[in-house]
Amino acid sequence: MRDTAENKTITENRIVEMIRLLVPKDSDFDMSTITYADIDQLFPLPIQMQLVEKISEVISFDYGKTKEK
Numbered sequence: 001m002r003d004t005a006e007n008k009t010i011t012e013n014r015i016v017e018m019i020r021l022l023v024p025k026d027s028d029f030d031m032s033t034i035t036y037a038d039i040d041q042l043f044p045l046p047i048q049m050q051l052v053e054k055i056s057e058v059i060s061f062d063y064g065k066t067k068e069k
Contacts, residue, residue, distance in 0.1 A: 015036065015051075018051065019034060019039055
């Protein structure tokens with residue numbers, strides 16, 4: 001049970017950090033203030049995971065090759 005909670009926290013933190021890499025449409029918005037609760041309200045978990053995957057692909061062009069290994 002504890003491992004599940006730890007994994008959930010790690011996943012949520014990873015999602016938040018990846019989403020913070022995006023550039024907001026409103027230049028006055030500070031992405032460092034966004035929380036997982038905000039993200040979870042906007043996107044279901046499968047969409048969050050897709051966003052993380054796509055952001056990872058963009059910031060690391062070898063991500064797909066590394067993931068396959």
